[in-house]
Amino acid sequence: MSRKVLVIGEVREGALRNVSFEAIAAAKTMSDGGEIVGVLCGSDDLTNMGKELIYYGADRVVTVQSDQLASYTSEGYSQALMAVIDDESPEGIVMGHTAIGKDVTPKLASKIETGLISDAVNIEETGDNIVFTRPIYSGKAFEKKIITDGLIFATIRPNNIKALDRDEGRSGEVTAREVDIKDLRTVIKDVIRKSTEGVDLSEANVIIAGGRGVKSEDGFKPLEELAEVLGGAVGASRGACDAEYCDYSLQIGQTGKVVTPDLYIACGISGAIQHLAGMSNSKVIVAINKDPEANIFNVADYGIVGDLFDVVPKLTEEIKQIKVNA
Amino acid sequence: MNIYVLMKRTFDTEEKIQIDGGRIEEEGAEFIINPYDEYAIEEAIQLRDEHGGEVTVVTIGEEESEKQLRTALAMGADKAVLINTEDDLEEGDQYTTVKILEAFFEDKEADLILAGNVAIDEASGQVGPRLAERLNFSCATTITSISVDGDKAQIERDVEGDVEKLETSLPLLVTCQQGLNEPRYPSLPGIMKAKKKPLEELELDDLDLEEDDVEAKTKTIEIYLPPEKEAGKVLEGEVDDQVKELVSLLQNEAKVL
Numbered sequence: 001m002s003r004k005v006l007v008i009g010e011v012r013e014g015a016l017r018n019v020s021f022e023a024i025a026a027a028k029t030m031s032d033g034g035e036i037v038g039v040l041c042g043s044d045d046l047t048n049m050g051k052e053l054i055y056y057g058a059d060r061v062v063t064v065q066s067d068q069l070a071s072y073t074s075e076g077y078s079q080a081l082m083a084v085i086d087d088e089s090p091e092g093i094v095m096g097h098t099a100i101g102k103d104v105t106p107k108l109a110s111k112i113e114t115g116l117i118s119d120a121v122n123i124e125e126t127g128d129n130i131v132f133t134r135p136i137y138s139g140k141a142f143e144k145k146i147i148t149d150g151l152i153f154a155t156i157r158p159n160n161i162k163a164l165d166r167d168e169g170r171s172g173e174v175t176a177r178e179v180d181i182k183d184l185r186t187v188i189k190d191v192i193r194k195s196t197e198g199v200d201l202s203e204a205n206v207i208i209a210g211g212r213g214v215k216s217e218d219g220f221k222p223l224e225e226l227a228e229v230l231g232g233a234v235g236a237s238r239g240a241c242d243a244e245y246c247d248y249s250l251q252i253g254q255t256g257k258v259v260t261p262d263l264y265i266a267c268g269i270s271g272a273i274q275h276l277a278g279m280s281n282s283k284v285i286v287a288i289n290k291d292p293e294a295n296i297f298n299v300a301d302y303g304i305v306g307d308l309f310d311v312v313p314k315l316t317e318e319i320k321q322i323k324v325n326a
Numbered sequence: 327m328n329i330y331v332l333m334k335r336t337f338d339t340e341e342k343i344q345i346d347g348g349r350i351e352e353e354g355a356e357f358i359i360n361p362y363d364e365y366a367i368e369e370a371i372q373l374r375d376e377h378g379g380e381v382t383v384v385t386i387g388e389e390e391s392e393k394q395l396r397t398a399l400a401m402g403a404d405k406a407v408l409i410n411t412e413d414d415l416e417e418g419d420q421y422t423t424v425k426i427l428e429a430f431f432e433d434k435e436a437d438l439i440l441a442g443n444v445a446i447d448e449a450s451g452q453v454g455p456r457l458a459e460r461l462n463f464s465c466a467t468t469i470t471s472i473s474v475d476g477d478k479a480q481i482e483r484d485v486e487g488d489v490e491k492l493e494t495s496l497p498l499l500v501t502c503q504q505g506l507n508e509p510r511y512p513s514l515p516g517i518m519k520a521k522k523k524p525l526e527e528l529e530l531d532d533l534d535l536e537e538d539d540v541e542a543k544t545k546t547i548e549i550y551l552p553p554e555k556e557a558g559k560v561l562e563g564e565v566d567d568q569v570k571e572l573v574s575l576l577q578n579e580a581k582v583l
Contacts (some may be wrong), residue, residue: 115543301558
């Protein structure tokens, strides 16, 4: 059964987020040959970004441009998106499970009184059903879920569903939709950037995480250097956050972020069950810890028993070398 | 201020998950207040102490949730409400939960509703913003700071690590993120007092709801555990050699470099 599917794209710091392309791939499965319509909101001209969505597989794109959409507010974006949903009457909607996705999709689902499956890591078609797989209990278990009534609506976790290859040969229309956005009760006063180097933890392909073993705020420096050569992000265990070595926004675990990078390097992390819940579904895990009995070695693909302050800088140097030679 | 907190009873974070007959095995597990809801309860108590008013903690669940409600009362909440769905509902989803809460809040004149930003079990994070939409409340998710002055609220939110500062108006629903506060432990006098505080129990019938009104829009068809990860290779030898071997393994075996 073919379905028209709306993909809500997301622009961050002037560029489309990768998860938006992954959402197009998800929409392909959901649509079963039906039309895929991308939607973008913002205050700048979005035509080029719209084309980009088409290169990644959208058939057509609708943009909503308004000064009121300069920063994300749930009211502004839901007004813009509802206007497009009303125009298009899609049979499916998909978006990344990002800060904006988490905030706006429940509001849209509530407005249109439909079900919503959040944070899917896999989508498959089984008979007439679109089956979503999602982690529960922070990845200690998984559930397969279907929508039983109405529109198929889901958010997908970054880094799990493979985007289609970019192809400039794909073509489609990018049209602008005027929306009169009004009665906003929320005003954004300021945004203080704290995240490191623009690589967001939840979307990072490589994460270097530190635990109590880093011993201090300065102790994160060698980890940051390693993250830099690998183009990754720095994360932390609760232990490191509680000890005030770093900000809570870096925390990975059952409380905190759940991440699934290609490579996770745990430095001085013992591996409490709550931390493992947040990272054990990473593709490749490396553990560096002084204590050979540390729990983290039970989930690691590769382990080095040793002092992180000795091992990590050497690892950084070695990787720099191979990058130079490559 | 008329303050409400949405609370959920969840598995203790220490618990290992086991599956029996296609369901998560609850027998013998320890239960706690969802950790993010604890931030909501703490913040509600602090706001009440500052502005006056009352804190009511609401949960949807079964008889067993009384224990977590009593804990919230012992922390300092004034009243608790258990919407007991044990006899009425086999399964529900976020649509179900919000339908019930919408009916509950219909005549409540709440100024502020606080909830956790996510529950650590099903982790949909939908209930707060969905309910705000139904009640036509302003809404801010993953907040790390809030101050209220009249009908205005100044809020800081965690947005993927960045801090967003915003101003919005009451009535307001917020969902709480780690870093908002340090939830207190119930004191002994608090525990004694909690026993006498009002805990109201409602059923769907009391909210003029039929089972059909709240029927879920989604369905779980399977629950399974991820394959047990096998312990990997612990490298040996001098540190320099280990590092070289690791890089070579990451390059050639794992192919992630």
